[in-house]
Amino acid sequence: MHGRPSGPEATPAERVPTGVHNAVDYERLAPRHLEPGRLAYIAGGCGWDQTVAANRAAFEHWAVLPRLLRDVRRGHVRLHLAGQPLEHPFLLAPVAHQRLAHPDAEIATARAAEATGTCLVASTLSSAPLEAIAQAAGSGPRWFQLYLQPERAHTLDLLSRAEAAGFSAIVLTLDASIQLASRSALAAGFVLPPECTAANLVEYAPSAPAPLGPGDSRIFQGAMRHAPTWDDLQWLLAATRLPVWIKGVLHPEDARQLQAAGAAGLIVSNHGGRSLDGAPASLAMLPAVRTAVGADYPLLLDGGVRSGLDAFKALALGADAVLIGRLQMYALAAAGALGVAHMLQLLVEELQACMAQAGCATLADIGAEALVPALPFTGAPFPPC
Template sequence: MEPERLPTGLFNAADYERLAPAHLPADRLAYIAGGGGWDTTVAANRAAFARWAVLPRLLRDVRGGHTRLRLAGQVLPHPFLLAPVAHQRLAHPDAEVATARAAEATGTCLVASTLSSQPLEAIAQAAGSGARWFQLYLQPERAHTRDLLARAEGAGFSAIVLTLDASIQLPSRSALAAGFVLPPECTAANLAGYPPSAPAPLRPDDSRIFQGAMRHAPTWDDLQWLLSATRLPVWAKGVLHPEDARQLQAAGAAGVIVSNHGGRSLDGAPASLSMLPAVRAAVGADFPVLLDGGIRSGQDAFKALALGADAVLIGRLQTYALAVAGALGVAHLLTLLQEELQACMAQAGCAALADITPDALVPCPDPLPTSPC
């Protein structure tokens, strides 16, 4: 295979989304770009950023500026994490191994998915000494979940990210219209050794949703079991309601990730950014809160930080970069995002992430245009 090269025309991080159609079959692109149902929440995630403008400040000395932060006991060079994206072989043959190499090269924290195309051990090896977390879907058999936890701990993952909002995922109409079907080479490598649990038979008056799809959905009891089953800190992903955030904090979660699963869970749910301030207010200033959903630029990250996030996760944009130029593309994307954030900070008079506060933003009566892709 020839070494990856960056194509021409990459000026901003968002350009990876613009170039992705030339590197992905139409059905895969529709699946990656889409969410659930009518893609209403996918659009809402992007539109939410356009409702805020960054207020420039003058005569601020930012010559000592940086984007470093301490998160979960680790010092990171920037506040961008690579979100847990399933089935990355859809975008590139090297899948998550390429993404992990990019993470190590840029000092980025990688969150590996339970449904990754590569085993978590191979991802950890490619990530080297870099920061890495493991995203967990609770398995129907607790023995299988325990084994995943033991494997993650043994491979050097330093945190567990428990996804709570994806028990039901209705397919995107755009992906269905494009004829997308998960290809046979895209299997969940981490689950290959576990025999599938036989579905419980439904009685004639049972619901395919309540007694079917939701049969193994996580509960508060499952969360308490998980907290006792691992030595690693557990983050809760999929939080939108401030009361859920408060209860997760009280239950012992290490932090929460404000997310609507990139619009792939409840279509019509509010944008992650729209719920971020309420979640931050619910848990207080010192409890870790991350944002996932809609980030396409360093300025988007600035807005999320101003509204209460400690850091942000990059999902679709990561996948587009992987498709366009493999590990090199993902590393280049992360470099662009960091530089875009630095440029925004400098012009807003913020020399460090702690300087980014809500008064750095002003609401826009007429929403600003989002990044053209």
């Protein structure tokens, strides 16, 4: 599968790279376009990157069962997500500091999202202001990812700006109060370059950190001082008219409580392995979270998706749609807006091909019965019949 989508015009330096036949090929090309420190930071998570590896490995536990003689000639991948129509079940995850990958940063990503009918989730820590991202996204669907700020007035201002810019939902991230560095990024000597500032926050004076008292912990009384609580969530839900999704859910009981609190939907995620190294894979926890919230509650998966086949498995295990994070950055680094648009087109076509062979004409046809446990390959010859 390959080809050039309609949409962003390519500059002489931004063409679909040769040899890209599947979306995951952009990850293979990333070392050609990102210097080692930036690549280590983008590809890594935290600590020993155990959860990063687990996110990918979880997809290998499942195989897709083909079906025969199914009529899929009227097939499509359109869906309604919490009442919002979408062209396909791939969303662009909120990835911070996209200037690490390309000078046009989120502006290029937003142009690709509009060209492909993709819902863009813009990060609080974006390199471009949320207003500029919204303008670049045009009429395309867009959500705003929010980190609660130490000063509630600053959070309220971000909410007001997001509403005014036409973002149709808020994605509140709750699992990133502490983010420890990846050992791979530390070994590569990565330091966030000065041009990678959080453009949305430059007008807000940072709060002076309160000094630690005798015997205080740098973690409990320091880093966790402003970590969100249930009171903060209730305050936020009352402070905005936009639907609020919660990102960072792994525990089924958290899912039940967030649903009862009034969250519009949940995103099963371990922050791409950037929060707690050793946390379970997002895909591994997806079925339990789906059981906890019921069949009809909106649920997304974030973590490790590299192909349409991966997306199919996530949908079969209970997700309504999936978010694309690192692959977005690799495509952006390789070919700017055109690369991101091309990557999304490939993902959609890969999903369509998997659906067709599994006998699923629509996303509603994809269920757990489409999967079987994948048997490990031992290299031994098959026994005689």
